[in-house]
Amino acid sequence: MLQLDNLSFHIAKDGEDFPLLDEVSLDIPTGHFMAIVGPSGCGKTTLLKTIAGINPETSGSLRYQGRDLAEEADFEPHEIGYVPQFSVAYDELTVDESVEAAARLRIKSRTTTELDERLDRILAETGMTEIADRPVKVLSGGQKRRLGLAMELVSSPKLLLCDEVTSGLDPRSEREIVHLLHDLSRKEDRIIISVTHSLAHLELYDSLLVLHEGRVAYHGPPSGVTHYFSVKDTEEIYPALSQQPSAKWQSSWNKHRKHYEDKLIANSANNPTPQAEEAGEDESTEPQVRAPGFFAQTATLLSRRARIFFRDKGQIILQLALIIGFPLLVSLFSPKANEQSQKLSDSMADNKIVELINRTEVRESRLKVGSANSGIIMFQVVLLCLMGSNNAAREVASERNIFEKEKFGGLSSLSYLTSKLLFLSVLVLVQSLWMGFFVEIFWKFTGNFASHLAFLVMVNAAMTAVCLGISSLAKNAEQASLLSIYLVGFQLPLSGAVLALPEAFEPLTRPFIAAYWAWSGAVDSLDEEKFNAIKAVTETSLSQSDTCIFMLLVHLVIGLAAALIGMQKPRWD
Known part of the structure; x- marks a missing residue:
């Protein structure tokens, strides 16, 4: 489980302390697929970078699998994957070469056969086997998003953070990427958090986090978001947010938080991932990932x-x-x-x-x-x-x-x-x-x-x-x-x-x-x-x-x- 407790991130602006994130609190269970939405500049990418450790939190705490990431031990590189907005591959390389280089830089394989098997599995998971020999420079926007995901999956991270991976895609490509992320979250009890501007395909997410000016306005099942904001359609959520200050939305959310998060916990218990069902109470026997020298x-x-x-x-x-x-x-x-x-x-x-x-x-x-x-x-x-x-x-x-x-x-x-x-x-x-x-x-x-x-x-x-x-x-x-x-x-x-x-x-x-x-x-x-x-x-x-x-x-x-x-x-x- 990933737990955020009053997480804040401030910067200095015009000589004054300015909060980009203000007391964000939420619990995200394993095997969970969450979307972060909100108007431009509301702090979506900032929150993602703070979870990743790129932005040091100003106050509050982050806990992962029970350990305090600030006080005990931060994420190991193989535990976390981060897919940024920009392309992470070189145009001159092929898809296969890009994924192989990412694997060789992040994990130490015992044999070439082991490495090849890992690459074949990842290319198959992300639907890129057929274009493995294609140069990166000729890929479409959706294919480049898939490549970015493939390059992060080489270390089998348990926490995958995706920043605007559906931005600029046509509706079909966007749906394919969201479906892919949904499927990946069901494997290996993986938590996937995706920042998106789009309010389409919400039914594929386990939960929806709505931010407004760096504060939590809602976190719960996608099915409950329209009722919470008293709107008929999800497209009306952003206009509704602008009708009152973020501090008021935050105060309102704190009053209703327990009700909606209890629903998330119940849904998670009723719909365990296949890996969780197979593992039961046993500890994971997956071999530890070794970093290359x-x-x-x-x-x-x-x-x-x-x-x-x-x-x-x-x-x-x-x-x-x-x-x-x-x-x-x-x-x-x-x-x-x-x-x-x-x-x-x-x-x-x-x-x-x-x-x-x-x-x-x-x-x-x-x-x-x-x-x-x-x-x-x-x-x-x-x-x-x-x-x-x-x-x-x-x-x-x-x-x-x-x-x-x-x-x-x-x-x-x-x-x-x-x-x-x-x-x-x-x-x-x-x-x-x-x-x-x-x-x-x-x-x-x-x-x-x-x-x-x-x-x-x-x-x-x-x-x-x-x-x-x-x-x-x-x-x-x-x-x-x-x-x-x-x-x-x-x-x-x-x-x-x-x-x-x-x-x-x-x-x-x-x-x-x-x-x-x-x-x-x-x-x-x-x-x-x-x-x-x-x-x-x-x-x-x-x-x-x-x-x-x-x-x-x-x-x-x-x-x-x-x-x-x-x-x-x-x-x-």
């Missing part, structure tokens, strides 16, 4: 991410364009960088004018070569920063809702972060190494080429990590993309590679500019001649390689720390 979850996430990536033609084309196009752009500047700077003649000219001309030509040659080499290194660095931003800016923010849902189901934030790092590391290595080797074909790097490659990899990795942190902390994908673009945009002007910054300003900005450290470190790995040529064209002080490596590692660590913090922080819509 860190490595199992990481492997599942990585496999799913790779599959999505290779099926997204737009992303493949974009990555190929970046990997091929950016190095080509850099190579266009290689002829100037390959020129050898002139040197002073060993024998000084007797003619002072000739000597002056010779020195001027040598200086101009050194400036030209130094500028070209400095520019080609910075061009590589900035383009790799742009690649890093593209890699990670939307990586978390674009799938935040699905991530929060999977975290609710027991997904470890550390597993999620690790899978992202492994996937992004492949992109970083391919982009950076290809940039270095391709440009080397046209621009003969003279110096420590391995060190140069290391700085290319590190600046891409640092920018990818920082943008992953931004993606984890941002409110949405658009905000994450915008912030990441701004970050890349400031890399060139604030690096000092093109124009030296004011001395007072430089120490304040330099620690935050990854492009400076990669450019400076790569310059330091050049041979002496090119290094001196670059020194002749820039007023910006150059740092030694060790310092540059250290600072890029600091950027990398900060980005990863921000990503983990952002992933651990709840961010439900």
Whole structure:
């Protein structure tokens, strides 16, 4: 049984305490199918999230199977299922792949056969066996609702919370979903609570909870709701609610509550579920659901991410364009960088004018070569920063809702972060190494080429990590993309590679500019001649390689720390 006792949830609004739920009390027996209805903004979804533990109750208590969820032990991930309003599946996957991934992330199967049997049973229960190989992106609205239910049933939860799963469906699809939920509530003594705007098919529910401005106006058999509100038809309930304040409805309900809830208890006793009849007084012998470990979850996430990536033609084309196009752009500047700077003649000219001309030509040659080499290194660095931003800016923010849902189901934030790092590391290595080797074909790097490659990899990795942190902390994908673009945009002007910054300003900005450290470190790995040529064209002080490596590692660590913090922080819509 699920028991709510004076459950309240308040938020701060305009500096004052504002109740979204106010002293909600009700008892829901096992094997029960309940609908939560009420006008928009009455607190239906808020109540569902408070029961789920997404919203922490301000006061009151929640008890499940006799235990206080606040004081004793909260729901285990396998005990509860939550079907939100948004889609919880990726368009690039099939129905079968989506359900399998959900199962692998939530439960630990002893054998592949056991997993396959579970998946077949769930697909059959939700009527999706015939479309198991169909991509999610081509499913109808009703089929996507069924898929959301299937993905929650993988752990056989005893409490299933559904938020607007019939919203936007045609009448036939709506009835099919309600029938499916009704049937599921009769299996395994499962409690199902469904939030809905619709007042159709009420005969399929065991009870109806009517909310008004966060307060209970009615909870009892659907057959008694019209009599209680003194209306002829259920469609007249909402207009009737608006005729008096919610506090008055709550007061009226408290007077009549016992009468209607006694009817629910009597109906529940007279109509036990098949499982309850078979079990009698015996305890359930169902084996305990085990959660998968860190490595199992990481492997599942990585496999799913790779599959999505290779099926997204737009992303493949974009990555190929970046990997091929950016190095080509850099190579266009290689002829100037390959020129050898002139040197002073060993024998000084007797003619002072000739000597002056010779020195001027040598200086101009050194400036030209130094500028070209400095520019080609910075061009590589900035383009790799742009690649890093593209890699990670939307990586978390674009799938935040699905991530929060999977975290609710027991997904470890550390597993999620690790899978992202492994996937992004492949992109970083391919982009950076290809940039270095391709440009080397046209621009003969003279110096420590391995060190140069290391700085290319590190600046891409640092920018990818920082943008992953931004993606984890941002409110949405658009905000994450915008912030990441701004970050890349400031890399060139604030690096000092093109124009030296004011001395007072430089120490304040330099620690935050990854492009400076990669450019400076790569310059330091050049041979002496090119290094001196670059020194002749820039007023910006150059740092030694060790310092540059250290600072890029600091950027990398900060980005990863921000990503983990952002992933651990709840961010439900």
